[in-house]
Amino acid sequence: MKQLLIRRLIQSIPTLIGASILVFLVFTLAPGDFVTQMSADANMTQERLDEIRALHGLDQPLYKQYLTWMGNLLTGNFGESVLHRQPVTSVINTFMWNSFLIAIIVLVLQWIIASIVGIMAALRQYSIYDSAVTLIVFMAMSFPSFFLGLLMLKFFAVDYQIFPLGGMRSTGSTLTGWADFWDVMKHLALPVIVLTLLNIGSLTRYFRTNMLEVIRQDYVRTARAKGLKERVVIFKHALRNALLPLITLFALEIPGLFSGAIITERIFNWPGIGRVVLDGIFQRDYPLLMGFTMLLVVLTIVANILADLMYGVADPRVRNR
Known part of the structure; x- marks a missing residue:
């Protein structure tokens, strides 16, 4: 039973990495983002929108965005919810x-x-x-x-x-x-x-x-x-x-x-x-x-x-x- 558990844990690592890449790409490559939503709700200049994107790292290449996001996940940092203005972990836990x-x-x-x-x-x-x-x-x-x-x-x-x-x-x-x-x-x-x-x-x-x-x-x-x-x-x-x-x-x-x-x-x-x-x-x-x-x-x-x-x-x- 111990060997079965160890084998399943090892096999789950590639699955977890593959799933994380897929999740990241699905949401990252989706049309628009929360900055786009903000521009629709408020009258902002393009310079201000670019500044917000840079602040959240959205202007970085995809692989850098993924590595940053995954590194934060491994430390328990899921980011901050744009809608609730709280850490994602707090929103989920609530x-x-x-x-x-x-x-x-x-x-x-x-x-x-x-x-x-x-x-x-x-x-x-x-x-x-x-x-x-x-x-x-x-x-x-x-x-x-x-x-x-x-x-x-x-x-x-x-x-x-x-x-x-x-x-x-x-x-x-x-x-x-x-x-x-x-x-x-x-x-x-x-x-x-x-x-x-x-x-x-x-x-x-x-x-x-x-x-x-x-x-x-x-x-x-x-x-x-x-x-x-x-x-x-x-x-x-x-x-x-x-x-x-x-x-x-x-x-x-x-x-x-x-x-x-x-x-x-x-x-x-x-x-x-x-x-x-x-x-x-x-x-x-x-x-x-x-x-x-x-x-x-x-x-x-x-x-x-x-x-x-x-x-x-x-x-x-x-x-x-």
Whole structure:
């Protein structure tokens, strides 16, 4: 396992360098920059614009700009956000955890619900239950996030006023302790419901498909032929092997915990990192966008390594490769 970890870490270095070059080129070579945006918003002379570009090193050759940016990244300096007038690390740290709060709750709910519903659908293949689950799953997957979000707001926030319209806390709230906790939970409810409904469909199908594939294997038939109880056959023999392909999927959802849900956060006015990134795109806040994208790159690489390690724990054959 130690050798597997070392090998994966070494292999990730070229990937990280290549991704950093790609991220830098995508944003650097994009038409316009924040200086262009400033010139559109304010009446500046060309000399002043050139001075601002020189101040931020935008007049340097691309390779020098890249080496400077990469060197700053290695020291933890992601630059300064043009839109927020703060270090990029401060902006990300402020808003990312709000997105993480929603994402971790959605992750737990969707995996619990999808595992139960998907496994039961596989065990009752072609039954009324399986057909109903398939229909509901495809209906949930077909709804656009903005439509489902607005629909939830219409019924539960406007018509019946069960949940608040949006935000993270009530306007002007001075609540503390448990009162503040429940206030945040009420504001969390609708975004969590929407994201869970949108994400649960594909995961349910994964569970159903993997379980169907496993319960048709010879070793499952052998276990039944030995007279083992169906509960033991399913949960001890079949379920463990059905979960193996899902380990990778679970690990690869780690970057999504920090990336935010842009459309959902916008609809519910949730102060998450997805909404901040969307504003950064409109304002061409490239330091923020580049820093956040590189953070997701690192998280994705770490998630891949973690997936390999988790798979190695679950399947000893992987460790010896």
